[in-house]
Amino acid sequence: xxxxxxxxxxxxxxxxxxxxxxxxxxxxxxxxxxxxxxxxxxxxxxxxxxxxxxxxxxxxxxxxxxxxxxxxxxxxxxxxxxxxxxxxxxxxxxxxxxxxxxxxxxxxxxxxxxxxxxxxxxxxxxxxxxxxxxxxxxxxxxxxxxxxxxxxxxxxxxxxxxxxxxxxxxxxxxxxxxxxxxxxxxxxxxxxxxxxxxxxxxxxxxxxxxxxxxxxxxxxxxxxxxxxxxxxxxxxxxxxxxxxxxxxxxxxxxxxxxxxxxxxxxxxxxxxxxxxxxxxxxxxxxxxxxxxxxxxxxxxxxxxxxxxxxx
Amino acid sequence: xxxxxxxxxxxxxxxxxxxxxxxxxxxxxxxxxxxxxxxxxxxxxxxxxxxxxxxxxxxxxxxxxxxxxxxxxxxxxxxxxxxxxxxxxxxxxxxxxxxxxxxxxxxxxxxxxxxxxxxxxxxxxxxxxxxxxxxxxxxxxxxxxxxxxxxxxxxxxxxxxxxxxxxxxxxxxxxxxxxxxxxxxxxxxxxxxxxxxxxxxxxxxxxxxxxxxxxxxxxxxxxxxxxxxxxxxxxxxxxxxxxxxxxxxxxxxxxxxxxxxxxxxxxxxxxxxxxxxxxxxxxxxxxxxxxxxxxxxxxxxxxxxxxxxxx
Numbered sequence: 001x002x003x004x005x006x007x008x009x010x011x012x013x014x015x016x017x018x019x020x021x022x023x024x025x026x027x028x029x030x031x032x033x034x035x036x037x038x039x040x041x042x043x044x045x046x047x048x049x050x051x052x053x054x055x056x057x058x059x060x061x062x063x064x065x066x067x068x069x070x071x072x073x074x075x076x077x078x079x080x081x082x083x084x085x086x087x088x089x090x091x092x093x094x095x096x097x098x099x100x101x102x103x104x105x106x107x108x109x110x111x112x113x114x115x116x117x118x119x120x121x122x123x124x125x126x127x128x129x130x131x132x133x134x135x136x137x138x139x140x141x142x143x144x145x146x147x148x149x150x151x152x153x154x155x156x157x158x159x160x161x162x163x164x165x166x167x168x169x170x171x172x173x174x175x176x177x178x179x180x181x182x183x184x185x186x187x188x189x190x191x192x193x194x195x196x197x198x199x200x201x202x203x204x205x206x207x208x209x210x211x212x213x214x215x216x217x218x219x220x221x222x223x224x225x226x227x228x229x230x231x232x233x234x235x236x237x238x239x240x241x242x243x244x245x246x247x248x249x250x251x252x253x254x255x256x257x258x259x260x261x262x263x264x265x266x267x268x269x270x271x272x273x274x275x276x277x278x279x280x281x282x283x284x285x286x287x288x289x290x291x292x293x294x295x296x297x298x299x300x301x302x303x304x305x306x307x308x309x310x311x
Numbered sequence: 312x313x314x315x316x317x318x319x320x321x322x323x324x325x326x327x328x329x330x331x332x333x334x335x336x337x338x339x340x341x342x343x344x345x346x347x348x349x350x351x352x353x354x355x356x357x358x359x360x361x362x363x364x365x366x367x368x369x370x371x372x373x374x375x376x377x378x379x380x381x382x383x384x385x386x387x388x389x390x391x392x393x394x395x396x397x398x399x400x401x402x403x404x405x406x407x408x409x410x411x412x413x414x415x416x417x418x419x420x421x422x423x424x425x426x427x428x429x430x431x432x433x434x435x436x437x438x439x440x441x442x443x444x445x446x447x448x449x450x451x452x453x454x455x456x457x458x459x460x461x462x463x464x465x466x467x468x469x470x471x472x473x474x475x476x477x478x479x480x481x482x483x484x485x486x487x488x489x490x491x492x493x494x495x496x497x498x499x500x501x502x503x504x505x506x507x508x509x510x511x512x513x514x515x516x517x518x519x520x521x522x523x524x525x526x527x528x529x530x531x532x533x534x535x536x537x538x539x540x541x542x543x544x545x546x547x548x549x550x551x552x553x554x555x556x557x558x559x560x561x562x563x564x565x566x567x568x569x570x571x572x573x574x575x576x577x578x579x580x581x582x583x584x585x586x587x588x589x590x591x592x593x594x595x596x597x598x599x600x601x602x603x604x605x606x607x608x609x610x611x612x613x614x615x616x617x618x619x620x621x622x
Contacts, residue, residue: 067594077594127462141560143454150562151438152596157559160593163476165492165552168591176552181476241476241487242556248468249452249557251461280479282471283378283388285463 004057005304006044007108007297008064010080013040015047016297017057018304021119023297025051036083041090045097055099061307062090063108063299067153073105104306106149110156111302112294113140114147116256118305120293125254129246130292131158131239132259134214136183143250159183161242181238184261187231188212194227201227214264221265236269240276243289248282258292267291315368316615317355318419318608319375321391324351326358327608328368329615332430334608336362347394352401356408366410372618373401374419374610378464384416415617417460421467422613423605424451425458427567429616431604436565440557441603442469442550443570445525447494454561470494472553492549495572498542499523505538512538525575532576547580551587554600559593569603578602 006015014028027050032039048060066078073091078084091103106114113130122128126145132138137159141148148155159179162168167176173189174180181187191203191212202225206216220228243255255277257270274289294301317326325339338361343350359371377389384402389395402414417425424441433439433453442450448470452459459466470490473479478487484500485491492498502514502523513536517527531539554566566588568581585600605612 139560143459148454148561151564152562154559154593154596155562157593160559161556162552162591163473165474165549168548168552237479238476241473241479245472245553245556246560248465248471249450249560250459251463251466253462280473282465282468285465 001308002052002057003304003307004048004052004060005111005300005302005307006048006060006062007111007299007303008040008044008062008081009108009299010065013043013047014297014300015044015051016300016304017051018301018308023301026297026300027051032082034082037081037088037093040081040084041093041097044094048094048098055101057101057307059102059104059307059310060094060098061111061303061305062094062103062105063111063303064090064105065108068105068107068149070149070151070153073103075105102310104310106147106303106306107140107153107156108299109138110140110147110149111306112258112298113142113156113256113302114305115294115298115302116258116292117142117147119301120298121256121290122254127250127252128254128256129158129243129250129252129287130256130258131243132292133182133184133235133239133257133261134259135185136179137239138259141250141252143252158242158246161245163238163241178238178242182235184212184214184217187217187235190231191227199227201225203228214260217261218264232265232269236273236276239273240280243273243277244280244282244286247277247285247287251285253287255287255289256292257289258298262291263295312619313363313368314615314618315359315363315371316422316611316613316618317359317371317373318422318610318614319351319355319373319392320419320610321376324354324358325608325611326355326362327611327615328362329612329619334612337608337611338362343393345393348392348399348404351392351395352404352408355405359405359409366412368412368618370413370415370618370621371405371409372422372614372616373405373414373416374422374614375401375416376419379416379418379460381460381462381464384414386416413621415621417458417614417617418451418464418467419610420449421451421458421460422617423569423609424453424467424567424613425616426605426609426613427569427603428453428458430612431609432567432601433565438561438563439565439567440469440554440561440563440598441567441569442554443603444493444495444546444550444568444572445570446496447490448550449570452561452563454563469553469557472556474549474552489549489553493546495523495525495528498528498546501542502538510538512536514539525571528572529575543576543580547584547587550584551591554584554588555591555593555597558588558596558598562596564598566598566600567603568600569609573602574606
């Protein structure tokens with residue numbers, strides 16, 4: 001069986017051709033930063049044509065950076081895509097550009113979780129949570145072997161779990177959501193606030209006025225920068241709280257940890273996080289934390305699996 | 312169809328006989344406070360015999376106050392039952408006492424949620440969370456129309472969600488779990504700590520050295536007792552944080568609110584909670600909070616539904 005999967009990201013658009021469960025070909029292009037949905041759809045069609053010029057795949061799966069209306073191929077809002085401030089039917093728009101072939105669309109984190117569950121770190125586990133630390137914190141849920149989308153398509157938004165309920169109205173940075181402590185964008189905001197209050201930190205020395213990347217955090221930790229150490233410690237603690245809560249609520253047996261920030265923080269962070277989740281476990285029933293295995297092709301691969309499942 | 316449902320609580324054991332979806336008969340006895348599991352099983356058998364003396368029901372459902380090992384009728388630990396510190400097969404033990412009839416066992420909060428979903432406040436809703444405020448905070452999940460137990464049988468433990476992650480190691484009372492703010496036992500501990508520090512409060516005046524009941528809290532609110540007002544406000548805020556988190560993670564469409572404490576706090580508390588959940592909703596996608604409809608027969612009715620579904 002041949003299927004095509006596309007990971008539509010704010011920066012790049014990647015397509016893979018999968019045959020019998022393995023990636024045979026891969027292509028990527030920069031996602032347009034200006035223009036509108038039509039330009040983005042043209043870009044997707046172009047990477048699809050690169051990996052499948054003969055149009056051998058009957059179905060194309062696409063992972064998109066936003067919630068998808070269940071039962072449709074509609075991406076409503078995507079703040080990281082140009083001009084995407086209204087409902088756009090990705091399935092219809094891409095189908096037109098791809099010889100009328102069938103297109104299936106789901107959230108990028110959902111399909112990334114699906115890929116880890118089927119052919120990555122979660123193979124063989126029926127109930128797991130995939131959590132991805134990057135600019136924000138995204139998550140996907142596989143329950144009883146099935147990806148959960150939810151009736152409104154928002155399932156998996158663990159990044160918006162409130163881990164510090166009193167911060168909702170009082171915090172200087174954020175409002176007490178997991179992302180406010182463990183997402184790179186808000187971690188940078190905290191670091192810059194510390195700097196503004198007089199703390200010296202390698203984070204600002206390294207980044208200057210540019211964005212603090214995951215590698216910036218890694219370098220600052222390497223020199224034991226106190227602000228970086230403290231904020232990464234807070235990130236681990238907030239993550240542990242949210243993950244232990246999710247284990248108690250859902251009884252998932254495994255947590256798969258991925259995303260650019262988690263990759264950079266590496267094994268020490270994973271091991272620390274796992275022991276913190278265990279310490280917080282209800283009735284001693286925890287879940288191991290395993291590193292994601294599929295890296296940045298996970299999303300495209302998961303989209304291909306979505307297409308494959310539809311036949 | 313005739314089925315029997317039993318709600319085994321720490322204080323009382325209630326059985327109902329359900330015919331064609333309606334409660335036809337009801338009986339209760341005090342749950343033994345001393346002795347061991349055999350005495351508790353004898354009590355269950357006695358209330359079952361009261362509502363079904365002719366043994367017309369083929370199957371008996373039982374809701375128990377603790378997690379049940381999935382696929383079994385085993386209740387492992389129940390701190391509110393006498394001598395229940397080890398695995399006891401409730402299904403086998405009760406079956407022996409009830410002419411070998413089939414016995415199905417699930418957690419009491421799970422079956423209470425099932426009852427609300429099928430014939431109570433959640434009728435017709437496929438994805439909902441039932442949350443019950445009493446001594447602690449219990450919850451049950453119905454996803455895609457099915458009660459979720461989870462592979463280890465702990466699903467629904469929202470009371471152990473961490474809503475204040477920094478409290479884990481530092482709090483004077485509890486460790487930052489929802490129950491620590493919104494469960495009656497820990498709310499009493501907070502009230503007594505305030506009293507010990509010199510605050511006068513109607514809560515202690517009313518309760519003395521006895522346990523603060525839900526009615527104690529209601530009376531203290533009636534006289535605008537500042538400690539009661541503040542702690543109930545905290546309870547609502549912590550509940551809202553945990554519920555909004557659960558909506559974002561699971562995309563449930565409805566929250567059913569029950570339990571003795573919620574009943575006493577009444578409509579003002581429900582309405583306040585609902586508006587707080589909405590204020591915290593991710594992407595404006597919230598869930599209404601409806602009061603449970605089945606009161607204290609919900610558990611027994613849900614257990615009967617469990618039996619009925621098994622045929």
